[in-house]
Amino acid sequence: MQRITIFLMLALMSVSAVLPAKGGTKPAVLLDLRFDKGEKPEFVKLNGAAGYSEGGLALIPGESLVKIDKFYALAERKACYRVTPSEDAVLWFRSSEGDFTAELDVPSRKVRILTSPATEADVPFLEGGKAFDVEVYHIYNKAIVRVSAVKGSGSVAVEAVNDGPGGHGAGVLQPGFNVGMQWDHYCFGLRSGTSALVSRVTVSSLKKKVRMLIYGDSITQPEGYFPADKFRFAWTQRIISHLGGNAMSSGRGGCTIVHVLDYIKNELPYIKTDYVMVTIGTNGGNTEENLSELVEYILSQGCIPILNNIPCNESGTQIPCNEVIAKVRAKYGIKGCMFDLVTSLDGDGKQVDKNQMFFEDYWKEWKWLVYHHPNWVGGDNMFKRTLVDVPEIYE
Structure with a gap:
């Protein structure tokens, strides 16, 4: 497994530790879904991958994905998922076009960006039955996935940088390293395991x-x-x-x-x-x-x-x-x-x-x-x- 840049941080540290400091860094909320408050918007397509429950969106294991049918292309943005997984849960967070996939693996206590080879980090505080925020950042040619305990001080982030080939075929300048541009709609699901609850999803611009x-x-x-x-x-x-x-x-x-x-x-x-x-x-x-x-x-x-x-x-x-x-x-x-x-x-x-x-x-x-x-x-x-x-x- 390839480990590109791994950050181990306290939860109280500012996100700016891993983000560019230039310009106005105050975020702007583009979308805030409160499944724990009973919200059931029509643009959230369950696709057989989840069902609504009292505490939020209960994910169903399998290859299907919940899709947030809102198109985003902003080059400085993040999606934050508040999840409570079971001990055997493996969750994935994917773009609708499949060019980018991140994975939260509770049994292995790891977070991954599924590049080739994969980019991963150990998450020693990851365990079932507790709530975590999974933040998926897209910052131009950089992807960051950050896992933080909602209660406690644990926080880990893993980063991968897209390295383009320049051209195609005879025009290729280098092999490059593909990370994905996170095209076009946010998707998520329970790849395997007993259960996972998603109580909130927030999409933000990194600058307001x-x-x-x-x-x-x-x-x-x-x-x-x-x-x-x-x-x-x-x-x-x-x-x-x-x-x-x-x-x-x-x-x-x-x-x-x-x-x-x-x-x-x-x-x-x-x-x-x-x-x-x-x-x-x-x-x-x-x-x-x-x-x-x-x-x-x-x-x-x-x-x-x-x-x-x-x-x-x-x-x-x-x-x-x-x-x-x-x-x-x-x-x-x-x-x-x-x-x-x-x-x-x-x-x-x-x-x-x-x-x-x-x-x-x-x-x-x-x-x-x-x-x-x-x-x-x-x-x-x-x-x-x-x-x-x-x-x-x-x-």
Whole structure:
């Protein structure tokens, strides 16, 4: 078993001991489910994995999972589960897409992130019949699972860092280490054992107030593919660093504007921010109607929208997409960053500069040679373009 970084802490220690200190660190509660108070919301899908009881949600052993049907993509968030397991219980906490799984193993007294090989830590105070808080953090390319005794002083955390390959096929820069991005809905269940009771589930943003939130697809989620040693040079991280940590991103690889319209409503209303920057369109769906709906929603939350042009790519799909984006910007009198200009060969937004993109070789699978995820060169140019087009975000 691989042990990457293991923290052993007293329960009274601040969570900031394992979290970034920059920016506003006061959390914002996005969702608080009190199963011990009799709450039975329709968006909690039991799927045969649990039943309601007087003390909370009683889990049923098996491969099925309870699903919280609320979409989250915020890159600085946590889910906290208050659980009371039996002595033989093995619980798992999983993303709905299965890219990330954590496990609480009471018989072995261990907590694990099921990477390959697994990342685990001993939890010597873990025992059946007692209540524990299991906190699952997603912090950009980092996952932390923290187990704390509700009564007592025991607390243990285990950490794993996603190390992206950079490209695909012939474009791979390194093997990397996959941890998972915790896509899209929180799921949990009792993998084996007699019983486990879940009395409360809370989803939180790690920051309650920031200067800007950054929304988009995989281009706004470089933590999924960027090598860890270069991650600080990704364009989102350059912006966040330049703001002293006073910003957060919320990107979801493979998503469209329809997905953003879904999950932004579960995040933005609970976080105080001045600006909302959106870079969306790589995967299609950018109709004037959809873009207008997104802009109007951001305005309704008292925020200033920034609607960026998407960067150049190998197939040139950014050209018609950016024409629609420009039309919507003009319609609402809002600004955006010309990311297509700085990622093109001639500075005209037409032909992609391949030196600024990771090379993704999907020729064997789909006859594709892809250049549309900015590397550290493209990221530097995109960041610098924000200084030109929207300097006010840094004031």
